[in-house]
């Protein structure tokens with residue numbers, strides 16, 4: 001199967017490739033994503049774990065949400081770049097942080113999550129389906 005999407009961290013040690021399209025693409029404005037990224041939001045692409053191949057070395061950061069669910073984020077050991085979310089080998093769906101795409105034009109978000117937490121200085125693009133929190 002050919003890879004249709006590829007990406008990686010800033011230094012290139014942590015790389016990923018996908019042989020199937022993501023199930024969803026969006027922007028998350030929650031406070032956790034803001035703090036984890038040091039930015040106003042995180043652009044994400046949700047893939048079936050079986051569609052992804054991830055290589056390199058990464059640090060696993062596991063933190064609990066306010067509701068008790070564990071959030072797992074993974075960053076490059078060398079450059080610190082935040083590349084994917086979820087527990088490799090355990091979760092059925094993994095989120096790739098879209099800023100890591102080699103061809104950033106391939107990112108086509110359709111949803112905005114946790115818009116209630118978006119700071120005033122962050123624009124939410126028009127045309128996205130908006131959710132105040134996480135859609136059920």
Ligand SMILES: [Zn+2]
Nearest residue numbers: 009011076079
């Ligand atoms: Zn790196």
